[in-house]
Amino acid sequence: MRLIPSVSFRLMYRLGLTPWDSGIPPPELIEVIEGARHLPTGRALDLGCGTGTTTIYMATNGWQAIGVDFVPAAIRAARAKAVATRLAVAFLVGDVTRLRELPIEPGFDLLFDQGCFHSLPETAQPAYAGEVTRVARSGATYLLYAFGRRSGERRRRFFPKGVTPDEVRARFSEFELVEARPGTDPFGSHWYTMRRR
Numbered sequence: 057m058r059l060i061p062s063v064s065f066r067l068m069y070r071l072g073l074t075p076w077d078s079g080i081p082p083p084e085l086i087e088v089i090e091g092a093r094h095l096p097t098g099r100a101l102d103l104g105c106g107t108g109t110t111t112i113y114m115a116t117n118g119w120q121a122i123g124v125d126f127v128p129a130a131i132r133a134a135r136a137k138a139v140a141t142r143l144a145v146a147f148l149v150g151d152v153t154r155l156r157e158l159p160i161e162p163g164f165d166l167l168f169d170q171g172c173f174h175s176l177p178e179t180a181q182p183a184y185a186g187e188v189t190r191v192a193r194s195g196a197t198y199l200l201y202a203f204g205r206r207s208g209e210r211r212r213r214f215f216p217k218g219v220t221p222d223e224v225r226a227r228f229s230e231f232e233l234v235e236a237r238p239g240t241d242p243f244g245s246h247w248y249t250m251r252r253r
Contacts, residue, residue: 098119099120103168
C-alpha cells in the first residue's frame, strides 16, 4: 500500500520545510516518561519518528526505543543524532501500516505517535490500527497526537483530514481510551492516552 502523502513529506524533508520537527519532546510525552504520569521503563515504539527527537528522548530516559518513519532523509538525520548522543537507538525506514515487514518484535510497553496517524489516508488507517494493536503488549500505553476534523477547501489542500475522539475510540477498539486532552494549537487536536486491553 503506497501512502498518498509520501512524495510531499519526502520533498518537504529535502527542502528543510519541517514545521512539525521542533527538536523538543512535547510536554505530554515528558509527563509519561518522567512526570506525574511516569511509566516504568520498557520497550518503546515511535511511529512516524521523523528525525528522532522523541525516540532519542525516550532512550535517554532508559527506554529501549525504536523509531520508524518512511522518509529515508528523516531516518538518516535520526541515526546521526543517535550516533552523536552515543545511544543505542534503532531507526528503521518503513511503513507504519506494515510493521510486520520490519525487524520488530511485538511486546511494546509504550507506543508514541505525534501526528503520523492523522496524516495517513483513511484507507490506510485500519491497517495502522491493526499493526499498533498487534505490537502492543497487554497493558501498554499508546500516546497519540492527532488533529481534529477540518472541513472546506483549505483542509483538503493543506491539512490532514483529522479525526474525532469517537473515531479514535472506534478505530482502536482493543485499547481503552483513558483520556482525550485537547491540544493547544488551532487545529482542534487532541492528545489521546490509551491502554491496550
